[in-house]
Amino acid sequence: MGAVTASDLAGWQLFSYLPAGDTARLARVATQHRFGKGQTIFSEGDQADALWVLLKGQVKIFKLSPDGREQVMRIVRGGESFGEAAALSQGDYPAHCEAIARSVAVRFPANDFLALLKGSPQLAVNMIVALSQLLRGFASLVDALALREVSARLAKYLLDASVRAKSDAVVLEVRKSLLAARLGTVSETLSRTLRRLRERRIVRVEGQRIDILDRPALQQIAAGMRI
Amino acid sequence: MGAVTASDLAGWQLFSYLPAGDTARLARVATQHRFGKGQTIFSEGDQADALWVLLKGQVKIFKLSPDGREQVMRIVRGGESFGEAAALSQGDYPAHCEAIARSVAVRFPANDFLALLKGSPQLAVNMIVALSQLLRGFASLVDALALREVSARLAKYLLDASVRAKSDAVVLEVRKSLLAARLGTVSETLSRTLRRLRERRIVRVEGQRIDILDRPALQQIAAGMRI
DNA sequence: GGAACTCCTTGACCTGAGTCAACTGCGGGA
DNA sequence: TCCCGCAGTTGACTCAGGTCAAGGAGTTCC
Numbered sequence: 001m002g003a004v005t006a007s008d009l010a011g012w013q014l015f016s017y018l019p020a021g022d023t024a025r026l027a028r029v030a031t032q033h034r035f036g037k038g039q040t041i042f043s044e045g046d047q048a049d050a051l052w053v054l055l056k057g058q059v060k061i062f063k064l065s066p067d068g069r070e071q072v073m074r075i076v077r078g079g080e081s082f083g084e085a086a087a088l089s090q091g092d093y094p095a096h097c098e099a100i101a102r103s104v105a106v107r108f109p110a111n112d113f114l115a116l117l118k119g120s121p122q123l124a125v126n127m128i129v130a131l132s133q134l135l136r137g138f139a140s141l142v143d144a145l146a147l148r149e150v151s152a153r154l155a156k157y158l159l160d161a162s163v164r165a166k167s168d169a170v171v172l173e174v175r176k177s178l179l180a181a182r183l184g185t186v187s188e189t190l191s192r193t194l195r196r197l198r199e200r201r202i203v204r205v206e207g208q209r210i211d212i213l214d215r216p217a218l219q220q221i222a223a224g225m226r227i
Numbered sequence: 228m229g230a231v232t233a234s235d236l237a238g239w240q241l242f243s244y245l246p247a248g249d250t251a252r253l254a255r256v257a258t259q260h261r262f263g264k265g266q267t268i269f270s271e272g273d274q275a276d277a278l279w280v281l282l283k284g285q286v287k288i289f290k291l292s293p294d295g296r297e298q299v300m301r302i303v304r305g306g307e308s309f310g311e312a313a314a315l316s317q318g319d320y321p322a323h324c325e326a327i328a329r330s331v332a333v334r335f336p337a338n339d340f341l342a343l344l345k346g347s348p349q350l351a352v353n354m355i356v357a358l359s360q361l362l363r364g365f366a367s368l369v370d371a372l373a374l375r376e377v378s379a380r381l382a383k384y385l386l387d388a389s390v391r392a393k394s395d396a397v398v399l400e401v402r403k404s405l406l407a408a409r410l411g412t413v414s415e416t417l418s419r420t421l422r423r424l425r426e427r428r429i430v431r432v433e434g435q436r437i438d439i440l441d442r443p444a445l446q447q448i449a450a451g452m453r454i
Numbered sequence: 455g456g457a458a459c460t461c462c463t464t465g466a467c468c469t470g471a472g473t474c475a476a477c478t479g480c481g482g483g484a
Numbered sequence: 485t486c487c488c489g490c491a492g493t494t495g496a497c498t499c500a501g502g503t504c505a506a507g508g509a510g511t512t513c514c
Contacts, residue, residue, distance in 0.1 A: 063366075066374075071373035084359070086359075089359035094366045114352075120348075121345050128355060131312070132311070132313075134362060139321045142290070142298065143298065145411075148293075150501070176461075176462065184373045186502060187462070188464085188504095190462095191462065192463085224293025414493090415472075422493080
């Protein structure tokens, strides 16, 4: 745990266009924390007394089933906030949160943040935009889980990742078992699905690297075509 | 389509604690619309140029699978807003929206609303709280779809509904086929699941009315116990 | 260099739940 | 009062995908 300077906050989406005074006030209530790989940041049911921004590393937000299966709701990348919804509606965290790589995060006590929100329309609007995007992400996750087969979810993931990477070569940002949990399945099924794509020459797989060989086919599968 | 007065807006959660000036400005950009049962309010992919508040009636937000299965993301009740996330992040509506009963809704053009947000910290905070609650709802939907069986989802739904009704007698707010789509299943499976609960004397079913006879059993099923 | 991991892959099996089809019964309209 | 139609129920069948178990292939640590 350490102090945070205003310049630490500059450049993050949530704090863009903020007047300097607001940034300074935010920095004053913030504390910096380091987490080792695998370390818990918060658990489902904990009192949501803080909102976080990830500076460095990678963090997963996930739920567990009664028999221990894991659904990853979100993989947080550097610069993104997390725990917002819980902290801002003053209840418990609705999911678990764990660092999946060495990470540095900034913690804002919920009360302080809420108070600052009321005095900073720009911060409030930024927060609203962030929440809206999050909601979009969740809507598409619901769609995927309820209405798409695993092959379509995987195809969509690869296409999205290739857009982000601006390349046909996708390097998975997480281990395959975690990707499986993200896609709402298990690693065995992911492995089999990836094999079907490989056998059809739609992708080439080399460890964490996946090359898209036949984009149109992948798009058809993402749109619901059976394979 | 009709005009909206400030008093029409009073009392709705999103507009609570607003200074009179803000309410008046909101009313000035708002228009009132009536929808018949089954009428489309917007479709997935439409440009999200407005945010809505439902005054009367009932509205469903839903997605369709490639082969036409329906997942209801949300059932909007009187007083709630909808289309917020889409309108506030300036893209397309990510889902379909249809009135499931005769309804009256107020429409706020996205640009106007966004402008008002910047000038009304209280409105912004209300919006943030609303979005946060929505996000919680989605998180629990993801959890249900990915990690719970249909019986557990149904049990949880009944328990929640009974809390809202403050009674062991739950009157379904929607047709069973729509409830099925809400729970991420089909009406046949809902029917069979309900029968299993009936046979075990856990509930009594009379049309749209369901009496909870054995709450502890229902709680166990909601927590993942197989039946 | 090898032991002990952890991650991934593959095969065999099983089951929850979706599909299709038939039937029932209530409720509204003329 | 009699249809007609839609919501709901039930049975039979099918299958996507989860579980269990057994390797294999890198990695890390003595």
